Amino acid sequence: MYLRCLTGDRPHQWLRWLPWAEYIYNTAFQSALKTTPFQLVYGREPPSIRSYEPGETRVAAVAKTMAERDEMLTDARARLEQAQDVYKRFYNKHHRDVHYSVGDWV
Template sequence: MAGVKLRLSTAFHPQTDGQSKVVNKVIAMYLRCVTGDRPRAWVDWLAWAEYCYNTSYHSALRATPFEVVYGRPPPPILPVDPATARTEAAGDLIRTRDEMLAEVRQRLLQAQQLAKHYYDGHHREAEFAVGDWVWLRLLHRSTQSLDQRAKRKLGPRYAGPFAGARIHDVFHVGLLKPFRGEPPAGPSALPPTFDGRLLPEPEKVLQAQLRRGVWFVLIQWAGLPAEEATWEQRDDFRQHYPDFQLEDELFARTGRDV
């Protein structure tokens, strides 16, 4: 009546029931975290592991398993005095629960302190005032986007300052380094850019090729080696470099009108 279909499979390879496999992995993770220092007590914590899983929000279900089964939100964990329990077993259960929650909070605090210790070991204190000159470290942007002559691996890791660069003017303090020496009179100007990308200076056109009705040209860029030549669409190239003269002989070799 519930529409449940039984599909038998082995215990260690439940390919026919992927959800149970995920549930077993999650419960094992819970027990491993809770009983790491007390491996013989895993049975005592099994009920709490089940409670944690059933009251956790599932992105696939968009609800908790408890709410799917019973149709209502799961009951919260409320602070209860063990002395008010009706039976001694219930009082011990509540007392054990409070001890476990206290230990979990302590372990989380220790994990946070340990993570902070290792994080702070690779960082430095930095303070800047309005008007100070600084260098910017380009983590997710290549230095070549600002200077084509820059080396890659052995090039400078910090860049700046530039005027007109299409980069957001808010950075994390860890990406800034104070400028030493005589500050420049003003920020240097960037070369021409298009859509936030630097437009390098073309040196010559090496080859032209027709691909599915679209012309492409192989451009040798000024200041870059021959292996850095790139294929560009002819129309886009003419739009970005209207003053650059393309030789008609490159396109006449195919015998087609351009």
């Protein structure tokens, strides 16, 4: 799902951004795991990545790449949240909360 969120309007650039998509997925909280995949595997919080502040570097190519990276990460996170909302609405539409007590017949 996260690759679709990443490559929605950039189908020819998916390979360039694949490591960042993997980072986003592995550092996102998973409700089934009650943690992130990274923390489950390594037993510690994932490393944080600083966002790029314009003017931090004098090299134009680095500045451009960092700005594109931040834009892509922001966009991918927004798309993942949007997809999660869609799945949540679908689930809740067909879900009914049922509670059973001892002695109830199924």
